[in-house]
Amino acid sequence: MLLINKTLLKMSKGFRGYIALIALLKLLTLAGIAMFAQSISGFLGGLFDPGSVDFRESVRTAFVSAVIILISEVLIGDVEYRCTAKSRIVLRERIFSKILLLDVGNIEKMGTTHAVAAAVDGIEAMQIYYSKYLPGLIYCAISPFYLFWKLKEASFTAALFLLIVSLILLPANNFFRSVVRKLKDSYWVSFLNLTGYYLESLYGLTTIMLFGRDRERAGILETKTGDFCRKIMGIMRLNFKAFLFSDLVIYSSVFITVLMVTAQLSKGEISLASALLTLMLGYGFFGSIRILMHSSHQALAGVAASQNLSRIFDIDTGRPSKPFVQKEESDGFVGIRLENVEYSYEDRDGVLNNVSIDIERGKTTALVGQSGSGKTTVSGILMRFFDPQSGEIRFEGTDYACYEPGELRKKIIMVPQFVSIFSGTIEDNLLVAKPDATIEEMHKALELARLKDWVTGLPDGLKTDVGDAGAKLSGGQRQKIGIARVLLGNAQYIIFDEATSSVDFESEREIWACIGELSRMRTLVVISHRLSTIRRADRIYVLSGGKVAERGSHEKLMEQNGIYTNLVSEQAVLEARGVNGEVAV
Amino acid sequence: MKKRKYGLMQTTGRLLAMAAPVKGLLTVSTLASILGNLGHIGLLGFGSMMIMRGAGFTGSGSLVLWGALTLFCSVLIFACRYIEGYVSHAAAYKLLSYMRVDMFKTLSKLAPACLVDRHKGDILSVAISDIEIIEVFFAHTIGPLFTVILLPAVTLCVAAAIAPLFVPALLPIYIIICVLFPIAAVRLGRNAGMAYRQRVGELKSLTIESVMGLKDIQIFGFGQRRIDMVQDKTAEINKVSRLLTMHRQIVTSAPTFFVYLARILVISVAAYLAATGDHDPVGVIALSFVVSASFSSTQSLTTVISSLLEAYAAAERLFVLEDMQPEVVEAENPVMFHKIERVEFDNVTFRYSTERGKVLDGFNLTLSAGEKLGISGESGIGKSTVIRLLLRFWEPTSGEIRINGIPLKEISLACLRERISMLEQETFIFNDTVAANIAVGKEGATLQEVMASAKRAQIHDFIMTLPDGYATQMGEMGGRLSGGERQRIGIARAMLRDPDILIMDEPTSNLDVLNEKEMLKTLEDEYGDKTLFIVSHRSSTLTGCSRIIHLG
Numbered sequence A: 001m002l003l004i005n006k007t008l009l010k011m012s013k014g015f016r017g018y019i020a021l022i023a024l025l026k027l028l029t030l031a032g033i034a035m036f037a038q039s040i041s042g043f044l045g046g047l048f049d050p051g052s053v054d055f056r057e058s059v060r061t062a063f064v065s066a067v068i069i070l071i072s073e074v075l076i077g078d079v080e081y082r083c084t085a086k087s088r089i090v091l092r093e094r095i096f097s098k099i100l101l102l103d104v105g106n107i108e109k110m111g112t113t114h115a116v117a118a119a120v121d122g123i124e125a126m127q128i129y130y131s132k133y134l135p136g137l138i139y140c141a142i143s144p145f146y147l148f149w150k151l152k153e154a155s156f157t158a159a160l161f162l163l164i165v166s167l168i169l170l171p172a173n174n175f176f177r178s179v180v181r182k183l184k185d186s187y188w189v190s191f192l193n194l195t196g197y198y199l200e201s202l203y204g205l206t207t208i209m210l211f212g213r214d215r216e217r218a219g220i221l222e223t224k225t226g227d228f229c230r231k232i233m234g235i236m237r238l239n240f241k242a243f244l245f246s247d248l249v250i251y252s253s254v255f256i257t258v259l260m261v262t263a264q265l266s267k268g269e270i271s272l273a274s275a276l277l278t279l280m281l282g283y284g285f286f287g288s289i290r291i292l293m294h295s296s297h298q299a300l301a302g303v304a305a306s307q308n309l310s311r312i313f314d315i316d317t318g319r320p321s322k323p324f325v326q327k328e329e330s331d332g333f334v335g336i337r338l339e340n341v342e343y344s345y346e347d348r349d350g351v352l353n354n355v356s357i358d359i360e361r362g363k364t365t366a367l368v369g370q371s372g373s374g375k376t377t378v379s380g381i382l383m384r385f386f387d388p389q390s391g392e393i394r395f396e397g398t399d400y401a402c403y404e405p406g407e408l409r410k411k412i413i414m415v416p417q418f419v420s421i422f423s424g425t426i427e428d429n430l431l432v433a434k435p436d437a438t439i440e441e442m443h444k445a446l447e448l449a450r451l452k453d454w455v456t457g458l459p460d461g462l463k464t465d466v467g468d469a470g471a472k473l474s475g476g477q478r479q480k481i482g483i484a485r486v487l488l489g490n491a492q493y494i495i496f497d498e499a500t501s502s503v504d505f506e507s508e509r510e511i512w513a514c515i516g517e518l519s520r521m522r523t524l525v526v527i528s529h530r531l532s533t534i535r536r537a538d539r540i541y542v543l544s545g546g547k548v549a550e551r552g553s554h555e556k557l558m559e560q561n562g563i564y565t566n567l568v569s570e571q572a573v574l575e576a577r578g579v580n581g582e583v584a585v
Numbered sequence B: 001m002k003k004r005k006y007g008l009m010q011t012t013g014r015l016l017a018m019a020a021p022v023k024g025l026l027t028v029s030t031l032a033s034i035l036g037n038l039g040h041i042g043l044l045g046f047g048s049m050m051i052m053r054g055a056g057f058t059g060s061g062s063l064v065l066w067g068a069l070t071l072f073c074s075v076l077i078f079a080c081r082y083i084e085g086y087v088s089h090a091a092a093y094k095l096l097s098y099m100r101v102d103m104f105k106t107l108s109k110l111a112p113a114c115l116v117d118r119h120k121g122d123i124l125s126v127a128i129s130d131i132e133i134i135e136v137f138f139a140h141t142i143g144p145l146f147t148v149i150l151l152p153a154v155t156l157c158v159a160a161a162i163a164p165l166f167v168p169a170l171l172p173i174y175i176i177i178c179v180l181f182p183i184a185a186v187r188l189g190r191n192a193g194m195a196y197r198q199r200v201g202e203l204k205s206l207t208i209e210s211v212m213g214l215k216d217i218q219i220f221g222f223g224q225r226r227i228d229m230v231q232d233k234t235a236e237i238n239k240v241s242r243l244l245t246m247h248r249q250i251v252t253s254a255p256t257f258f259v260y261l262a263r264i265l266v267i268s269v270a271a272y273l274a275a276t277g278d279h280d281p282v283g284v285i286a287l288s289f290v291v292s293a294s295f296s297s298t299q300s301l302t303t304v305i306s307s308l309l310e311a312y313a314a315a316e317r318l319f320v321l322e323d324m325q326p327e328v329v330e331a332e333n334p335v336m337f338h339k340i341e342r343v344e345f346d347n348v349t350f351r352y353s354t355e356r357g358k359v360l361d362g363f364n365l366t367l368s369a370g371e372k373l374g375i376s377g378e379s380g381i382g383k384s385t386v387i388r389l390l391l392r393f394w395e396p397t398s399g400e401i402r403i404n405g406i407p408l409k410e411i412s413l414a415c416l417r418e419r420i421s422m423l424e425q426e427t428f429i430f431n432d433t434v435a436a437n438i439a440v441g442k443e444g445a446t447l448q449e450v451m452a453s454a455k456r457a458q459i460h461d462f463i464m465t466l467p468d469g470y471a472t473q474m475g476e477m478g479g480r481l482s483g484g485e486r487q488r489i490g491i492a493r494a495m496l497r498d499p500d501i502l503i504m505d506e507p508t509s510n511l512d513v514l515n516e517k518e519m520l521k522t523l524e525d526e527y528g529d530k531t532l533f534i535v536s537h538r539s540s541t542l543t544g545c546s547r548i549i550h551l552g
């Protein structure tokens, strides 16, 4: 198959020189091969006429050319390495930058499966195309001319014939193009499908086992692996068809050449040496094409991968942005202000309708509301994970769009509702927040999060491995690490989204007591279903139906006898039956 | 060189054993490979005879005979190439799909206990790309393995017939490039192959965690450092890929060098014969072509050696998983039961690993049918661990757990997990519809049952607001749900069954007050006669419990 792919060529910026160099070195090898064939055939031809050829000379030339071939092959290896090394670096940089640009709000457009398939398997698969297929293609386009030039003395007609055939052969392979296009897409879809399903099976394996669904899962997996197998065999069939077609052309041409040469030889038009040379190099004419064919099914995987990669590169990551202008609120308010913010997720009706919230610097603001009322969504907007469809957000007077998201996140950080733990040690996970944190600082943060005693009690302390994505930690320990992380940083604004939902009662009380201390210096935004946690907040916003239904301090809200009052009294009833009391900031 | 856990012969043997289901296909492709290569020798040998006959250098045979033989060999080559290629790949890819499914079955025996230290990305890499690379072994190695012995033998016979002096000249070369060289090359390169496969697996873990943990990465401006980590890994991959590329180049070109040497040897011997006057130039010329053709098959082996390094590494990585000892092994004749009447923890001691301390030490608990047990206690004290032990995901270090007086070890795992329904501390959402996500709780659940369960879990009304209702897709890893919604899907899942014991691990951590109230009411109304086992640090959640244990 002939695979010339624009996307791949475009992406090869930065390492094209290496590709050309590989092709050039391949030509050097060819020169060595031609030289070798010449000396051998010369010698063999001379066998019938002892004394006509200098045996030593033949052996020496043959040996020298063998060495040339060896050296240039080794050089090719080195350049191939450089080419692939560079392309890995360049492409991975691009794809990971894209992940960061997509940000939390849009990362779903890429998804874990696409990301891992493109960034790892995809880029590795593309290496064959860059380091083997493309140089091979260039080489295939040039080598016939060189061989023609070498052979024209020996037998002009045969040389011309071989040249013409080899020049036609490659473009003739284009014949399979439409099939190639169809195959590569369906191949990649099937690959992603399988990868995604496997990945999910791994993550959900405990749930699958718990509910005894493993057999069913294996059954579906079987259909998916079967489908992938069929897609590959589709490519293989095409590959072998192309192979068969080329081989047919190649061998018939070689055969015809042999006949031509034999005829010329019997008429005495050429010498035996020339005839043998034609035969040896005649095959060489096509050798390169056959090698190309060999790598073409792997190259096809690379082409399929590159399409996917370019689709990822093409995802729009544009975000509202304005030139930076320092401003102040007209009413002297200092803090973050959301004004008439509307936000809806794709395919979902408005989650936030016309929401206005003031987060005053140095104060504690609380967000409450039923599950699904949009509290986490507000926190995402505050962190600028995504931008609202309409409305305005200002950070101390300046429009959010004037800041790079990363810039804002130096001032605002959060404990998300679900903390992600990275594989590695406890220390690695803390350093996420502050790469240069000292041991003391880490201990201090762990102390505040009520985790220090546990950590220091471990034989490896901070260096304890947390297992795959924190698999060796309990639910509460994960959350505590999330809290410790935030306390390590020194952002002015801190958002706690259900930060202690899985933490035990004692720790929760102590943690909030510490955070209460903190609130003297920092600005806190607290999201919690445990209303007692936020009782002492300076201002409480009650979200309901995508709007701010009520606002005010605990006391003021209790007077209103609305949603908040209802929630508080319901909780009081529930808790009255319980044993423990509740805690507050 | 480091001693490997799986030797070369052992790995080869094990892979061959795995190929048993496609034995027939592989035999066909191997035969085709042998015939094709013989055809290649014939093509060049007969072709050169044809030229020389045509040119009148020899009188043996006729032009038509040599021509016909040449043509026949060409036809043989295509037919065999096609059959070999197609059949061997068909066999190989079929095997790979079996292997992937088998691997999942292995993993499900290992999960979760044996997998906490293994990164999911790395396991994924074994399942998808490592297994893919084993194709090289099945499709490209088995055939050449035979031809590499057979063809030199044929060539040597031809040589012996033409001029016996060629045999001692060629034999050492064959031994070097067909036997010694490939074995040495594989041995020397195995570490690099392993390093490459491992680094690729690590890069996958890194990528997956980067996407899944993107929120935490962005919160702390950790992104650039994460890219640096990826690039460090890429640099490591590049380092081993340099070794592999050089290995491949040397392994493919050094034999070529020997091939050229062999041909030089042929002419040297021919020159010697010519000098002694005892020579047959026609035979020598034909032999020279035959020799070069015989090498083409050996080269089909050497070109795969470098990929074979990866294939062996991949196989080894697969074997490591396959040979892992599961934490939990089902009894040979597992005991079944109908209803759980009593659960006993008898002096149970447990530690996850020897490096970590005891999580449970002499833990005793008796739970009888219909009891409502609440457990609270400090984070990390071992509440979830108790549940994991009861469900037999882990095995107690000492002591015994019994159900209805029968030791847990003797009980059928399927039966045990069938009679217990559980809400996990964190609900996993599958990339499927809402309905399918709830239906995970019970095999063959109808939509009616799913809806009834959703109502019980207070999630029905929310689902009805979704664009496609129960058929709405949930996307990857439940990212499209709020925390409470996710938890309620989990509750609906657990409530879909009709178990003897309902276990809930922190059922209300993300629920609002009203949800919590309704859930407690459902438990009271509908689970009155069931055994409940609720872990929570919220006192309100445990209010319906008849007995509360505080661990600590």
Ligand SMILES: Nc1ncnc2c1ncn2[C@@H]1O[C@H](COP(=O)(O)OP(=O)(O)OP(=O)(O)O)[C@@H](O)[C@H]1O
Binding pocket: A345, A346, A348, A351, A369, A370, A371, A372, A373, A374, A375, A376, A377, A378, A417, B479, B480, B481, B482, B483, B484, B485, B510
């Ligand atoms: N990525 C998303 N795509 C589509 N819908 C979403 C997405 N994230 C959240 N939603 C929906 O938006 C609504 C608000 O979600 P949000 O997470 O803000 O709720 P919440 O108030 O934090 O609830 P909880 O208390 O349960 O955490 C929910 O109904 C949820 O289903």
Ligand SMILES: Nc1ncnc2c1ncn2[C@@H]1O[C@H](COP(=O)(O)OP(=O)(O)OP(=O)(O)O)[C@@H](O)[C@H]1O
Binding pocket: A467, A471, A472, A473, A474, A475, A476, A477, A502, A504, B116, B352, B353, B356, B359, B377, B378, B379, B380, B381, B382, B383, B384, B385, B386, B425
């Ligand atoms: N796979 C594991 N390997 C090693 N240690 C583990 C593993 N899983 C949990 N642990 C440790 O065992 C202890 C008990 O964990 P467990 O999950 O049972 O706690 P828990 O009581 O449920 O806490 P939480 O309320 O926070 O969920 C913790 O200290 C935890 O770090």
Ligand SMILES: [Mg+2]
Binding pocket: A375, A376, A377, A417, A497, B482, B483, B484
């Ligand atoms: Mg939320």
Ligand SMILES: [Mg+2]
Binding pocket: A474, A475, A476, B383, B384, B385, B425, B505
């Ligand atoms: Mg737990």
